[in-house]
Amino acid sequence: MIYLDNSATTKPHPDVLHSFQQVSTSFYANPSSIHPLGGEAEQLLLTAKKQAAKILRVLPEEIIFTASGTEGNNLAIKGVALEHQKRGKHIITTIIEHPSVYNTCLALEKLGFEITYIPVNQDGIVSPEMIEQAIRDDTILISVMHVNNEIGSIQPVQEIGERLRKYPKVIFHVDDVQGFGKVPLNIKESHIDLYTISAHKIHGLKGNGILYKQSRVSLFPLFHGGEQGEGFRAGTENVAGAVSMTKAMRLIKEKEKEKNRYLFQLHQLLRQELEKIEGVFINTPKNAAPHIMNFSLPGLKPEVLIHALASEEIYISTKSACSSKQSDYSRIVAACGKDDENATSALRVSLSYEQTKEEIDTFIHTMKRIITKLRGIMG
Template sequence: MIYLDNSATTKPDPSVLNSFYQATERFFANPSSIHQLGGEAEKLLIKSKEQASQLLNVQQDEVIFTSGGTEGNNLAIKGIAFKHQGRGKHIITTEIEHPSVYEACNSLENLGFTLTYLPVDKNGVISIEDLTNSIRNDTILVSMMHVNNELGSIQPIKKIGEILKQYPKVFFHVDNVQGMGKVPLELKNSGIDLCTISGHKLHGLKGTGILYVNKKTTMYPLLHGGSQERSLRSGTENLAGAVSIVKALRLIKEREKTEVKDMYQLQKFLRNKLAEMEGVVINTPKEAAPHIMNISVPGLKPEVIIHMLGEKQIYISTKSACSSKQADESKILAACGYDTDRSTSALRISMSYDTTKSEIDTFLKALEEAVNQLKAVME
């Protein structure tokens, strides 16, 4: 099997699975219980939070454990919107956000908020000038992804954070689900107030996540109950999930230090070979995250190519897994200004640190065969 759909989800690391199992088996008590077993569970939860904060270089009470990217993004966006709507109802985001950001913003429009959706260039990157021109007196939030999940394009988050420091009443949320462990992003003193991380994109488990919330940031909770997680995310903590995402975070950060250069080299090899392939056009910009490569094969249905590759146990995707079963057109490619032929025939190849050159060679051969076979049929 050759798995090249790592932007949709990654295969859990065996040591992450083991950490989840051990925590579930040994520390099954409720961390809020006052007996000894509850106390042991609480100690492990505190230790997990401490380790996560060290890995992210933030303070311990700035780490909120969540169920993943969608919850983290919704809590960040709606939590800021509901808490600070008395001061303003204007939010800035982009046209190429993940559905969990885009739809959350759409839902706020129905509640009387005003949204500015910043356009992007052909590389999927916003203009800093557009951003600064969009900031108003009633702007309360800027929400933007670090790495685009379809294209791999990287937004200038560091520069945006510096600009937003001049606007202390405007909160800055970053969706770092795709960037974590591949493209470095410093949170401390960055101007970033909230940052979303998802476990299952890091060889962790589905249903696990972290939301960084700067200690100066005030929010309205979406869940009310037992006051867990600084009262921002009530509910009995998923202790085993917290342990497992911290393990996954540590492993991916270690691999990033030693293996990211190899991944960039593999991406370069993949790009060069795809550029030579007749009928294939490359959508991912050269300055992109190392694990994503987006291409189009105009005139051919991407679903057919995916199924042909799947029969050979090679797995790639069309676009975001959260929208791949919806309309044919990639909203991201359309926002970049590409025509319908290109935006409706996109394929996404997404690698992990475990992807080998041999696997890429096999994939390239199978892709070329599939494209040639389909073109022959059409002629």
């Protein structure tokens, strides 16, 4: 089997699974309970916060464990919108955000908020200058992803953060679900106020995420109940999930340090081989994240190629797994100025640090054979 859909989800690391099972078996008490077993669970949770904070270079009290990247993005955006709406109802984002940001903004429009969607250039990159020009007196939030989940374009987050230093009342949110562990980003140096990551994109478990919330930022909670999650996320904490996520974070940062250059080389090899195939159009820019490659095959239905590859145990995808069962049309590819034919035939290959050159070679060879066969059937 060759798995090339790592941006949708990754295979959990054995050490992550072991830590989850160990904590679930031995430290299952509620960390809010006052008895000794609860105290042990609470200490484990605090340790996990400290470890996550150390990796992100922030304070432990700025870590909020969530159930997903989607929840983190919703808490960040809706939390700011509802908390600060008396000051203003204007939010700035980009046209290429993940559905958990884009659709959240669409939902807020129904509540009377005004959203400015900044366009991107042909490489899928937003202009920091355009973002700054869009700021108004009633702007309360700017949300920009670090790495695009479909085409892998890297946004100039640090430059945007530098520009926002002139606007201290504007809160800056970054969705780094696809970038963490692959494209380095310093939260403090980029002046980020809210920052989202997800465990299952880094060989952790589904159902776990983190929202970093800078100490000065006030949010309106999505959940009301107990005082868990620093008062911003009520509900009994998932201690095993928190511990296993910090394990995944540590492991992926080690891989990033050891094998990032190798991943870039694989990415380059993949691009070179795809460019040799007649009729293939590369949608991923050259200076992209090292794990995502998006390309179009006009005239061929993506789902037909995906199923043909799957029959040979090679797995790729179309776009975001959160919207891949919808229409084949890619909002992201279209936003980069590509025509409808390209936007409806886009495919995504997403790599992990465990990928091999042999797997890339096999994928290319198999895809060439399938494309030739499909084109023969079509005429």
